[in-house]
Amino acid sequence: MTCAEFQAVLPYIIDNGGNAEQQEHLRNCEVCSGLVNDLKYIAEQAKLLVPMMEPPKKVWDGIKTSLEQEGLVKDSARGSLLSSSARTRWGPSNWLLPIAAALLVAVGLFYYHNNIAERQAPTEANSAMAGDTANVAGSSATAVQSASMGNEQDRQILSEIASHAPSLSQAYQEDLQRVNAYIADAQGIVARNPDDEDSRQALMEAYQQKAMLYNMAMRHSLP
Amino acid sequence: MRPEKGELTQAKKTLVPGLTEADAIDRAKRGDAESFEALYGMHKRRVYSLCLRMTGNTAEAEDLTQEAFLQLYRKIATFRGESAFSTWLHRLAVNVVLMHLRKKGLPEVSLEESLEPQEDGPKKDIGARDNVLAGSIDRVNLERAIESLPPGYRIIFVLHDIEGYEHNEIAEIMGCSIGNSKSQLHKARMKLRDLLKTSRAEKATRN
Numbered sequence: 045m046t047c048a049e050f051q052a053v054l055p056y057i058i059d060n061g062g063n064a065e066q067q068e069h070l071r072n073c074e075v076c077s078g079l080v081n082d083l084k085y086i087a088e089q090a091k092l093l094v095p096m097m098e099p100p101k102k103v104w105d106g107i108k109t110s111l112e113q114e115g116l117v118k119d120s121a122r123g124s125l126l127s128s129s130a131r132t133r134w135g136p137s138n139w140l141l142p143i144a145a146a147l148l149v150a151v152g153l154f155y156y157h158n159n160i161a162e163r164q165a166p167t168e169a170n171s172a173m174a175g176d177t178a179n180v181a182g183s184s185a186t187a188v189q190s191a192s193m194g195n196e197q198d199r200q201i202l203s204e205i206a207s208h209a210p211s212l213s214q215a216y217q218e219d220l221q222r223v224n225a226y227i228a229d230a231q232g233i234v235a236r237n238p239d240d241e242d243s244r245q246a247l248m249e250a251y252q253q254k255a256m257l258y259n260m261a262m263r264h265s266l267p
Numbered sequence: 268m269r270p271e272k273g274e275l276t277q278a279k280k281t282l283v284p285g286l287t288e289a290d291a292i293d294r295a296k297r298g299d300a301e302s303f304e305a306l307y308g309m310h311k312r313r314v315y316s317l318c319l320r321m322t323g324n325t326a327e328a329e330d331l332t333q334e335a336f337l338q339l340y341r342k343i344a345t346f347r348g349e350s351a352f353s354t355w356l357h358r359l360a361v362n363v364v365l366m367h368l369r370k371k372g373l374p375e376v377s378l379e380e381s382l383e384p385q386e387d388g389p390k391k392d393i394g395a396r397d398n399v400l401a402g403s404i405d406r407v408n409l410e411r412a413i414e415s416l417p418p419g420y421r422i423i424f425v426l427h428d429i430e431g432y433e434h435n436e437i438a439e440i441m442g443c444s445i446g447n448s449k450s451q452l453h454k455a456r457m458k459l460r461d462l463l464k465t466s467r468a469e470k471a472t473r474n
Contacts, residue, residue, distance in 0.1 A: 055453030
């Protein structure tokens with residue numbers, strides 16, 4: 045066997061040693077045995093390379109920012125959405141705030157499905173008109189219900205923000221006004237277009253935005 | 268795949284006092300930020316080193332490390348503990364890097380291997396006597412030489428010789444045959460041998 049023949053098959057036999065003829069050549073050929081020793085030595089040294097490169101801090105900063113934006117993390121320093129310290133500081137009535145946020149979404153869902161149920165009832169045009177009126181009335185009642193709940197909780201949120209994060213007070217006030225206007229607009233559109241899926245979806249999203257605003261306010265007002 | 272050197276069993280690994288890796292994984296599944304950070308701290312070097320060695324580019328390695336951990340956190344709820352967490356994370360990181368390289372135009376391993384010497388291919392050693400390398404490589408030079416490898420060679424070398432993947436695993440990951448994986452690895456090692464000998468010769472000349 046020549047060196048050329050041996051080295052042509054070397055990639056496929058280096059781990060298992062090859063057949064008898066190949067092993068014979070390896071024993072007797074200084075060039076090929078030197079080559080095999082070098083290649084094995086390189087592989088062995090590579091195994092010893094430790095993962096010693098440290099990523100810069102900005103890598104973790106980027107990860108953390110993305111996790112928060114995607115809502116994948118809750119800050120464990122503050123525990124769950126409502127820590128025991130917040131519960132103590134806020135008092136027994138104020139721990140209802142996250143529940144209020146959830147209720148907002150629930151009201152939105154009720155409103156959403158209420159419209160669907162009422163639309164399924166009418167059989168005649170007049171009935172349809174009556175149904176529309178009922179829809180509007182129903183939606184108004186629901187809107188008043190959610191609005192009154194929202195107003196009280198809005199006042200509570202703004203009060204807490206003013207106490208514990210006054211620099212954010214103005215921003216939260218404006219954000220609440222915007223999201224309340226968004227909810228009111230969405231309610232109006234749904235009332236006028238009860239068949240419009242997009243409108244109902246927009247109303248749901250409006251309630252969800254307000255719930256998110258409440259959650260953010262909670263975090264900002266915690267120590 | 269070869270387990271991480273000196274690795275404790277998953278349950279026993281302690282990241283911070285009172286927090287084992289298993290606890291951190293459970294808590295991370297529930298969105299606990301501290302646990303996310305603890306897992307990152309434990310695995311960041313290995314993931315970053317893998318990305319850096321496979322890409323040879325610091326900026327890309329940083330972006331890919333970030334992406335690998337983000338994917339980890341998005342998918343952590345699906346981790347069932349059937350394999351070691353580090354193995355699972357490692358495979359995820361490799362896939363992130365390979366997807367990135369494919370988008371960039373990764374040189375595909377050819378299905379028909381040419382036996383003709385390529386422009387950047389290693390020199391054949393037939394009939395030439397030369398000094399052996401054994402005992403003369405330091406890891407800094409080896410890392411530099413690996414960085415100098417053409418991307419196709421470098422990926423196979425990193426996956427097999429550094430990260431411990433078997434040829435059948437590499438073939439599956441790269442979409443090539445086992446024979447091609449072996450051939451490319453051989454070429455990578457031959458190229459490294461040339462680079463290391465050149466480096467050693469230059470050093471001897473300077474001295």
